Amino acid sequence: MTFLPVPEQMELIRRGTEEIIPEDELMQKLVWSRETDTPLKIKLGCDPSRPDLHIGHAVVLRKLRHFQDLGHQAILVIGDFTAHIGDPSGRNKTRPQLTLEEARDNAESYVEQAKVILDIDKLKIVYNSDWLDAMSFSDVIKLASKYTVARMMERDDFSKRFKSEIPISIHEFLYPLAQGMDSVELKADVELGGTDQKFNLLVGRDLQREYQQKPQVIITLPLLEGTDGVEKMSKSYGNHIGLHDSPDEMYGKTLSIPDNMIEKYFLLALDSDPNTMAEIKAQLADPAVNPRDVKRRLARELVALYYDSETAVQAEKNFDRIFIHKGIPDEMDEYLLSQKTLLVELLFNAGLTKSKSDARRLIKQNAVKLDGIACSDINYSLRPGCGEVIIKVGKRKFIKVIG
RNA sequence: GGGGAGAUGGCCGAGCGGUCAAUGGCAGCAGACUGUAAAUCUGCCGGCGUACGCCUACGGAGGUUCGAAUCCUUCUCUCCCCA
Numbered sequence: 001m002t003f004l005p006v007p008e009q010m011e012l013i014r015r016g017t018e019e020i021i022p023e024d025e026l027m028q029k030l031v032w033s034r035e036t037d038t039p040l041k042i043k044l045g046c047d048p049s050r051p052d053l054h055i056g057h058a059v060v061l062r063k064l065r066h067f068q069d070l071g072h073q074a075i076l077v078i079g080d081f082t083a084h085i086g087d088p089s090g091r092n093k094t095r096p097q098l099t100l101e102e103a104r105d106n107a108e109s110y111v112e113q114a115k116v117i118l119d120i121d122k123l124k125i126v127y128n129s130d131w132l133d134a135m136s137f138s139d140v141i142k143l144a145s146k147y148t149v150a151r152m153m154e155r156d157d158f159s160k161r162f163k164s165e166i167p168i169s170i171h172e173f174l175y176p177l178a179q180g181m182d183s184v185e186l187k188a189d190v191e192l193g194g195t196d197q198k199f200n201l202l203v204g205r206d207l208q209r210e211y212q213q214k215p216q217v218i219i220t221l222p223l224l225e226g227t228d229g230v231e232k233m234s235k236s237y238g239n240h241i242g243l244h245d246s247p248d249e250m251y252g253k254t255l256s257i258p259d260n261m262i263e264k265y266f267l268l269a270l271d272s273d274p275n276t277m278a279e280i281k282a283q284l285a286d287p288a289v290n291p292r293d294v295k296r297r298l299a300r301e302l303v304a305l306y307y308d309s310e311t312a313v314q315a316e317k318n319f320d321r322i323f324i325h326k327g328i329p330d331e332m333d334e335y336l337l338s339q340k341t342l343l344v345e346l347l348f349n350a351g352l353t354k355s356k357s358d359a360r361r362l363i364k365q366n367a368v369k370l371d372g373i374a375c376s377d378i379n380y381s382l383r384p385g386c387g388e389v390i391i392k393v394g395k396r397k398f399i400k401v402i403g
Numbered sequence: 404g405g406g407g408a409g410a411u412g413g414c415c416g417a418g419c420g421g422u423c424a425a426u427g428g429c430a431g432c433a434g435a436c437u438g439u440a441a442a443u444c445u446g447c448c449g450g451c452g453u454a455c456g457c458c459u460a461c462g463g464a465g466g467u468u469c470g471a472a473u474c475c476u477u478c479u480c481u482c483c484c485c486a
Contacts, residue, residue: 165482167482357451365446
């Protein structure tokens with residue numbers, strides 16, 4: 001393996017990163033790697049407690065992929081043991097603790113999804129329970145003695161919670177130490193993570209020093225906000241664009257992001273090169289260009305990235321038909337009408353509303369349309385023999401009733 | 404170990420023993436306007452019934468009362484102060 005010259009490697013590595021700490025150490029490592037023809041060990045920890053990947057996760061996975069493309073050794077650490085502890089990062093509540101078995105099952109699905117981004121054949125996958133589970137209580141105490149409470153409290157999340165009198169469990173202090181031990185175990189050269197992981201990544205450096213290793217360089221990546229443009233993308237906020245979302249969903253959700261997120265999405269979600277970024281920036285600054293069109297390009301390219309360009313064009317067409325021309329989708333679920341059914345009943349049974357009361361509310365609010373005509377009668381019912389009726393609920397829920 | 408405060412609907416946060424399905428804010432949903440953007444306006448926002456109705460709910464379990472989210476007992480959990 002011959003490695004690219006360091007400056008060229010650095011250019012790709014820097015793209016879209018928040019911080020590289022310390023940058024000169026990274027360059028030294030790259031120089032050394034090139035001279036000795038040894039790939040660097042790039043560590044990325046993943047949390048298998050929530051295995052549904054979205055394009056927010058993809059940001060850091062893409063960075064790992066960059067390193068793979070540069071010929072370095074990517075190591076995915078499945079945090080099965082740490083998921084068992086519950087990472088407090090970015091939470092004001094303690095996360096649920098999974099059993100090791102649950103964590104392992106989730107990990108499989110995680111890797112399955114990550115395949116879209118990573119070169120799976122060259123990826124090294126390790127489970128941190130392999131070494132963490134083997135530690136004895138006295139090992140843990142010895143480890144814990146290497147860090148102080150004051151240093152732990154430097155972490156923003158902990159100090160905030162402490163100030164606002166929100167509980168912090170002792171085991172949460174152990175989380176960064178456990179993650180740091182992963183770096184020691186792997187002798188990682190570089191560790192990647194979101195900006196919310198900065199503290200944990202830095203602890204890895206400290207612990208490696210304690211264990212007479214060369215400390216890892218840490219690279220943090222910005223957190224991508226979700227479709228609301230405010231909270232970081234997360235399934236629990238309901239603002240995520242899943243890697244496995246259908247092309248239509250992916251396209252539509254992307255168009256729903258606020259305009260001020262367009263640039264960030266091009267950079268982080270699409271991993272655009274500097275030339276493209278300059279172009280996008282210019283377009284957004286140009287009053288003659290409607291930001292919507294830039295966003296449409298974003299949505300198209302995003303779908304093309306995870307599917308292909310043909311699918312992306314189709315997704316755009318579908319979108320235009322449904323939302324711009326107020327048409328109906330090609331495909332929708334069907335509901336077979338076997339007997340006279342109250343509309344309210346039907347909406348609920350078909351899963352279009354979360355309860356019958358909800359269905360009634362929506363009908364009263366003119367949100368339910370039968371073949372394009374709003375129905376505000378909560379007593380309306382359909383009977384067999386009425387033929388095909390397309391029911392639309394709200395902006396995007398459709399069902400075809402066959403009666 | 405001692406003393407004090409507190410646990411309310413997705414979150415924050417009000418709540419005089421009856422008029423509380425529970426003020427308000429956020430989030431969410433729908434309608435209008437749009438570009439599934441932003442801003443704005445309107446309505447909804449526990450479940451079941453087309454209404455005045457019923458059921459479930461204010462940390463858990465008991466109790467007082469005609470009646471409790473509101474009072475008492477106890478349990479669980481959390482925070483603060485002192486040691």
